[in-house]
Amino acid sequence: MPRSKTQNEKVKDERREKILAGALSLFANKGLSATRISDISVKTGMSQGLVYHYFPSKEDIFVKLIGDALAKMNEAALNLEKMEIPAEMKVRLAVKGLMEGLIHSPAASDYYFLMTQTALSESFPAEAREMIRKENDVKYNVMTRIFSQGQVEGSVKQVPAEELATILFSLVNGLALNKAYYREQFQLPDLKPVLGIFLVEP
Amino acid sequence: MPRSKTQNEKVKDERREKILAGALSLFANKGLSATRISDISVKTGMSQGLVYHYFPSKEDIFVKLIGDALAKMNEAALNLEKMEIPAEMKVRLAVKGLMEGLIHSPAASDYYFLMTQTALSESFPAEAREMIRKENDVKYNVMTRIFSQGQVEGSVKQVPAEELATILFSLVNGLALNKAYYREQFQLPDLKPVLGIFLVEP
Structure with a gap:
């Protein structure tokens, strides 16, 4: 049949x-x-x-991989922002989701590494680089708004919200690359000291 | 003459x-x-x-760049460890030195990017990769010992010291790559929330 x-x-x-x-x-x-x-x-x-x-071509595969990763990340960020919960909870969900995502999705480290290389080096397809240029700011902007809201609500530390977003995404990218290097030896750090960067009461 | x-x-x-x-x-x-x-x-x-x-050859230049970067980082780490000051001060000097180094040395981001690529991808000289494999742990081990000492002295938070070292170097690597991407737009975050990851009284 x-x-x-x-x-x-x-x-x-x-x-x-x-x-x-x-x-x-x-x-x-x-x-x-x-x-x-x-x-x-x-x-x-x-x-x-x-x-x-x-x-x-392999370049088409590459561009599709970068496009999918960006779309997935931005969708998650925008969905988080829409939830009707206090900003503190959104910060907890973002940190937990980003950090535990490194462990639960074995391919996450590879995605972060390709995104980093594509963003920084001309030796990757210009189309993928252009997608990153257009879409990478979405997650930064979402988290900056959530941190600002948390500051209004009194749950997030009084540090410029853009700086908190930079720390969050830099740390997660760094951890992803660290995991790509140390592989099975990599231990995901405890979430609490990381939440303490952002929250008054982690 | x-x-x-x-x-x-x-x-x-x-x-x-x-x-x-x-x-x-x-x-x-x-x-x-x-x-x-x-x-x-x-x-x-x-x-x-x-x-x-x-x-x-260009590969020899590449290997020399990676070797110099590792040697400089490890020398700084071992010198820091030898100083006769409390562990809390060593943590402050390490965070300040690593983070401000990203701004003061314009080439720092490029070094971090090459180190990351070499560590993770087979498409870079095996000799450089082997140097990283042998020497990358030095700075992790030094900071792990300093964090442990700070825990004995009561100035460092009670989180496994290895995890604190992983957070520190992941964050600095992530910030370096972030700076390589955003360039002049990059703002180095305030040191205080970062010190707060490690120190009881940042």
């Missing part, structure tokens, strides 16, 4: 995800320039032709 | 420094693989032959 339309879509989505996951790991470890479609083929167990069927 | 031996040494040192500084900026912005000796020649205003006289 031939696959139904829904089944076909499911197979396609799964293949696309498999290519993206395999390529992410290769890009992070070998680098974009050293990764060939043939490596992605070996890594995913799919033929090169099948890989090309989904993505015309 | 020909240059004296001392003058000759001075000229050589200056040229070597100039090559290293120019190459650091190129490696950080264009990437190692896209950087040619001819780019370093243009950047430094020195002939390609003269660049090759000091370094046989």
